[in-house]
Each structure stands twice: as C-alpha cells, then as structure tokens.
Amino acid sequence: MAGGFLLMAAILIGAVWGVATGNPMKGILIGTGIGIGVAALIWLLDSRSRS
Numbered sequence: 001m002a003g004g005f006l007l008m009a010a011i012l013i014g015a016v017w018g019v020a021t022g023n024p025m026k027g028i029l030i031g032t033g034i035g036i037g038v039a040a041l042i043w044l045l046d047s048r049s050r051s
Helices: 004-021 024-050
Strands: none
Touching: 004 024
C-alpha cells in the first residue's frame, strides 16, 4: 500500500485551508504533519499484514 498520495493530498488540502484562513504556511505545516501521521499508520498496518 502507498501512503504517498495521502501525504501529498494532506499537504495540498492544508495549503488551501491555510490560504483560506490567511496563513498558508501554517496550513502546509499542519497538512504535512497529518499526512506524515496517516502515511506512517498505513505503513504500520501494511507491515503487520505481511508478517
């Protein structure tokens, strides 16, 4: 399974949200954090299913 798409989507959604609220860098950072968390969760779940 690939979590890279979700990471990219979270960054883009965070950027759009940040622009809408007037602070795009904050949105990008929050989106990146959420995306990394989701990608790591997918990686953990995928590694468990292979064992």
